[in-house]
Amino acid sequence: MIPEIKQLADEYVSHIRLEKNYSSYTVSEYEKDLQDFLLFLQEEQIGQLDDVDYGVARLYVTRLYNRSYARTSISRKISAIRSFFTFISTRYGIEDQAFRLLYHPRKEERLPAFFYQQELEKLFDVTMGEDFRSLRDRALLELLYATGIRVGELVEIEVQDVDHYLGIVKVMGKGRKERFVPFGSFAEDALQDYINSSRPMLMKQKKHSSLFVNLRGDPLTDRGVRYILDDLMEKAALHTTITPHMIRHTFATHLLGAGADLRSVQELLGHSHLSSTQVYTHITNEHLRQTYLQTHPRA
Template sequence: MARTLGDYERHLVSERDLTSHTVRAYTGDIASMLAHAAKLGHQDVTGVDLRTLRSWLAKQQSMGKSRTTIARRATAVRVFTAWLARTERSASDAGKLLASPKAHKTLPDVLRADEAKDLVEQAAALADDDSPVGVRDVAILELMYATGIRVGELTGLDIDDVDFDRNVIRVLGKGRKERTVPFGQPAAAALKRWIDRARPAIEQEGAGPALFLGTRGKRIDQRAVRTLVHKRIADVDGAPDIGPHGLRHTAATHLLEGGADLRTVQELLGHASMATTQIYTHVTTERLRSAYRQAHPRA
């Protein structure tokens, strides 16, 4: 089983070209399932059947795992068993008939338009002393709100990925899929100020072409971006405590509220499925209902 799991991990890395975070999540789920199968007496993957998989999911539920977690783990197992059958490591696909609970669709917290404006304006005011880190923070916030890119996509950007002639960035998303995302003049101005004046002040050997740098002068990591987003949003009165993904939700919501169609938002966010993008229609509808209840005398 350990050898098969190792082969599967190499498949995820070399053939599917998934990110290290996704690979760890997938292999962790499969390792848990295989450990459960071993306790039931199975010595190799050929003994893993539908009954074993259902037993493993039932154990997850008894341990108090959420429906969302169980649904994700069931998906991971179905992908794994399909790979086993496709590579002839198993005579059949045991997970083909495996059902899983539907994950709850929760409405994400987002900033109002005025709160998003306050976020970048307050960050800009704090950066008036021209401190490189302050200038960088403004550029990061402006770009994330303007584009809705993921935090991992942001930290992976290089300087050459920014096209100021067309005001677009080249983004490498999930599954190494490349897309082009536009940004506006405020983000352009913040980026130019960072690249031309602030970035050289903290750049250190080993920074390479990284667009955004950490305080040590090398490519910034995701944890640092999450920290700065939470810190800056805490300065906005009444704003929900959201992180980089909350800014992504905010950008998508404001695009739809401004008249963008779902297909356009899907392309900008890099969603593989329209179903993922449709959650934002629920957000905008709920906000309309909330405004109606507050404003209409007979709501």
């Protein structure tokens, strides 16, 4: 007997969390995508997954376009639902061709947003206090910029993952791939101040090994990091929208702009394919072009 749709969705989420070992961020995003799709089925009065055919899949994607979702978001939603149908097809024999037949929308040619050096310095300046919160925020920002790691990777770091002697941190990347990323003296000083002074006081009586904690002493979440960065942006009076990935984009852009080779940056970022890293060369090339146009007498 095939369970109800809601139960199937719960089984799938447990599967990618416990068996596939997807990161907490990926699980959260896939779960949201699945809930959005189930709400669509409810609105269309489709009560059985066997009734989801190619026409239904096309209608759903059309709704997403009408709601002005970015192509990257639509592509991710298709992947999430396609993965869900593959799971239930394997486990219960439900037809899974509807979303397999869909093409992923072509990605928009948008260059990643990044901070210029002077903007980044303003962010660091607002973390210069000596209170527990400022020490934590400075360590968090320094580590993000020093390593270019993803926020999902940051919140999974434990205290013992930081090697202060070698100046490296162990990171669990996408697909649970482990890598070691170096960091410099600024991040080391900030981490030492945070670990020795701030973290014990924020932890209170809590017992866990997560490196970064919130003001209640619990492990910091992806959402918590976003809140911290938004708060820093407001304090720095920077008139732009920040995403945690902007720090990662800035890391890669600044390295390439200073002459780092593409392969090394790929390794540091944990990209499986060089093409994922090459987008940052477009940023540096465009920045050089704009500098030329603004400064050359005959440009």
